Amino acid sequence: MDWLTTFPAMNKDTLTALKRGIDDGFRAFTRAWGDPIEAFFEPLRLFLIHSERLLLNSPWPVVLLVVGLLAWLGSRRWSIVIGSVLTLVIIGYFDMWDDTMRTVAMTFVCTVVAIVVGIPVGILMSRSNRVQAVVNPILDVMQTMPSFVYLIPVVMLLGIGRVPGVIAVVIYAIPPVIRLTNLGIRLVDKDVLEAADAFGSSSWQKLKNVQMPLALPTIMAGINQTIMMALAMVVIASMIGVQGLGQPVLRAINNQYFTLGMFNGLAIVGIAIIFDRISQAFGRRLQKHQEVTHG
Amino acid sequence: MAEPQENQFGIEIRGLSKIFGPRATDMAALVAQGISKAELNERHGHVLGLRDINIDMPAGRIQVIMGLSGSGKSTLIRHINRLIDPTVGEILVGGEDVVKMDAGALRTFRRHKTAMVFQKFALLPHRTVLENTVYGLEVQGVPRARQVDEAMRWIARVGLGGFEKHYPNQLSGGMQQRVGLARALTNDAPILLMDEAFSALDPLIRTDMQTVLLDIQKEIRKTIVFITHDLDEALRLGDRIAILRDGEIVQQGTSQDIVLRPADDYVESFVREVNRGKVIEVDAVMTPLAGDGAPGSPQVPVGTTVDEAIGTLVAGTGDSLTITGTDGVPVGAVTLRQLAAALTSAR
Secondary structure (H helix, E strand, C coil), X not given: CHHHHCCCCCCHHHHHHHHHHHHHHHHHHHHHHHHHHHHHCHHHXXXXXXXXXXXXXXXXXXXXXXXXXXXXXXXXXXXXXXXXXXXXXXXXXXXXXXXXXXXXXXXXXXXXXXXXHHHHHHHHHHHCHHHHHHHHHHHHHHXXXXXXXXXXXXXXXXXXXXXXXXXXXXXXXXXXXXXXXXXXXXXXXXXXXXXXXXXCCCHHHHHHHHHHHHHHHHXXXXXXXXXXXXXXXXXXXXXXXXXXXXXXXXXXXXXXXXXXXXXXXXXXXXXXXXXXXXHHHXXXXXXXXXXXXXX | CCCCCCCCCCEEEEEEEEEECCCHHHHHHHHHCCCCHHHHHHHHCCEEEEEEEEEEECCCCEEEEECCCCCCHHXXXXXXXXXXXXXXXXXXXXXXXXXXXXXXXXXXXXXXXEEEECCCCCCCCCCCHHHHHCHHHHHHCCCHHHHHHHHHHHHHHCCCCCCCCCCHHHCCHHHHHHHHHHHHHHCCCCEEEEECCCCCCCHHHHHHHHHHHHHHHHHHCCEEEEEECCHHHHHHHCCEEEEEEXXXXXXXXXXXXXXXXXXXXXXXXXXXXXXXXXXXXXXXXXXXXXXXXXXXXXEEECCCEHHHHHHXXXXXCCCEEEEECCCCCEEXXXXXXXXXXXXXXXX
């Protein structure tokens, strides 16, 4: 009765051959295409490096001022402005300024890439059920596949460094923007769309004047989620050489430095809260026309 | 605005049928053979929306289409600007068949020839009153200054002056529908489609809006297609009325035709609830006159309602009225008895 308790798995030799075949195939692919792909991502690397330099080379009071200003523009609330600036001051006082700036630059670049790629994909999904049926399972894979696993092919293709880091983070963080753009557009009131049609709007006019503005609060919720996930992924991306707050955390894990890990972990939490409060307050302000309701 | 040109855009609907379902075209033949709505649904799983609709809507007049929910009236009005595509039939607007237009021609047609007002207002919630009102012109690509000029004029005309910067959510239902009306009128299209435009409003505001519409129509002379489920509204607004039931037209005519000569029991059952005095005109009940009227009796012109005639009569002392034609010459006489008879539908 042995065959009942042991699953009839594939022949060991066949399986090894299969794995080796795929590995060899992929390796051949990386050898042939590694350079062109790297060249393709060169602008991304420059964007990242410049953002990082900008934040690192600017005097810290200027950075604080800009963060305070952004917080004010986004939220129009003093509590959020003061909270954001104070958090950064504390982070800086505990000598984590440079790492924090690198992480902020990384998160910023990843979020921009996620938005630039994610919103058009979300729009395409909302227009066609077929595209939605294809993209949805891909997003499911991106969200559930352990992030270490897709670090492997990225590193094989592009080596260790910033760009593979950005790609890994974007893969992990992009699904919410795509899903919520799709959802937001699909939830737009059918009556309003019909009115836009009745006045002879082209599909671009409908997208620009009706669908995007009405979906914007939902899309903002997606962007907020994407920022949070990008920040969370930064620690894992430090394994493939992304600099920033993740590196000290990684060192702390390897050497059991409790305090080092805790401080840097809290710094990540701190900037996560800043990003979250500002982007959420901004999202709410976009809906101000919804608030004043006729009695 | 320049003196409105003579409106050339009448609407002719010819043999229009709409069947909902995956094989609608195959079912068209069955419908033409007269299969019943219930049978089509049970045996073939298709829903009959409209069957063989033929209506001539004269240019520059108000055509009301009246029916209860499920009668197909909203489906019918959406065929005129082809928000819904017909299964078979023609829709001729100013002589051009809307059904044959390609996507580009249809968009141009919707931009320049039609404007629409919706039951649920369908305003853009993120835009102010002014920004909503300019929408049609914005889509047409008209210069911004002219968009605003036109919009401001119509916002003032519908009585919303001073509310330009408000958001729809800050306005009551009646005011929101004024925005809907201003948005449609700003488009300056010869055809105005109104889909149960006033049905969501309180009775008093509804009457108010009807007055606004009738006032404006005196100036602009659009071809208005007005959908309603309310016969009183239909009789008040409609130059011509078509009554729709289960996707078929049961009667077409003027308000006098509908009230005085209902085509069947179905129409009759509606008409029974109507305030006849406010609808029936004295010409329908008067005794035609060859010579002069009874000397000294009060005079009222042709087209006076029975209600008004009774008012005139009881204000005086006699018991008959002289009806005068448009040139002021007496054409008939009517007695209190005749007027009272017109008020009752019980015979």
